[in-house]
Amino acid sequence: MDIALDNTIQSMKNKDFLTLKDYSKQEINSLLKLASELKQLQKQDIRPQMLEGKTLGMIFEKAYTRTRVSFEAGIYQLGGSGLFLNTQDIQLGRGETIADTAKVLSSYLDGIMIRTYSQSAVEQLAEHAAIPVINGLTDLYHPCQVLADLLTIQEQKGSLSGLTLTYIGDGNNMAHSLMIGSAIMGMNVHIVSPKEFQPNSAITDQAQAIAKQNNSSVMVTQDIQKAVQDTDIIYTDVWASMGQENEQKERAEIFKVYQVNDSLMAKAKPEAIFMHCLPAHRGEEVTARVIDGEQSVVFEEAENRLHAQKALMVALMSNH
16 A cells, blocks of 8 residues: 655655755655654554665664664565664775765665764765765754654644744754754744853854744743743753763763753643653653653654654655
C-alpha cells in the first residue's frame, strides 16, 4: 500500500536536508502531514514499501542511540536498507577527501545521513554528492530532531502557529534549530541562556528575520522568569554537549539556576508540555519529577524521530 504524495513532497526529490532554513513552511507542513500518515499506518501494522530497493548510508563521527536506530529501523520499515558507516571504518577517517567520499558513495547509495561535528563538512559532502544528504546532527544544527519536535507539538497542541516555546540552557545546536524551525512555523521562541552561552548571534539574527515574516518573535534573554511566563512549551537539553565533557563541572555550576523543576513549570501555562531531545541527566538540567511527570512528552518526542525521518526519506529518496 502506498500513500498519495502531494506535489510539495514530490518537489523535494533529491533535495538535501542540511538546515531547516532551506525549507519553506509549506514543505515542513507537508513533511509533518506525511509523518503523521506514516505513523497512523504503522500503528495499524501497515508498512508501505515506499523505499523498496533503496539504501541509505549512515556516517557516524559522533555517538548515537536515537539517530542510528530511528534511521535504520525507518528505512527498513519502508522496504529499504541502512548501511552503518563509522568514520573509523571508512577512508574518510584516514584522510580521503570529503569530495572523493561523496562521489564514491553517490555511485553506491540512494542517500547519505551524516552525524558529525562540523556543519561545513556536511555542506561539502552535499556539494559533491549526486544524492540527497541529511544532516543527522552537527555542532551547529540538529534539524531532524526539530522536525520530530514540531510533529510532537502539533500532536499535543493541534497546531503550531501562535504558540510560545521557551528553551532553557546552552545556546547550542538544539537552540539554533528550534529558533529557525519555530520562526518558520509562526511560533514565538524564547531562548534563556547565561550570557556566555547564548546562541550564535548570526543564527539568532536570521531566525528573527524569518519570525518577522511569519508574525512571530525570537527572544534571547537571561531572564528565566520573564521567558517562562505563560509559555506553551518548556524545552531543555544537557548542559554539556558531546565533546564538551571536560567542561561538565564548570558548566554545572553556571547552569544550576537554569534547572527545569516544578516551580519553573508552574510559571508556564497550566497545560504546558515539557520537552527534551534526550539523553537527559536527571537532577541536572531537569528534575526526575518533571521529566517523568504528566506534562512530559519526551518519549513521544523520541518516537517521533522515527516517523519524521521516514517522511523525510520518502520525500528525498523515493521514486514518487
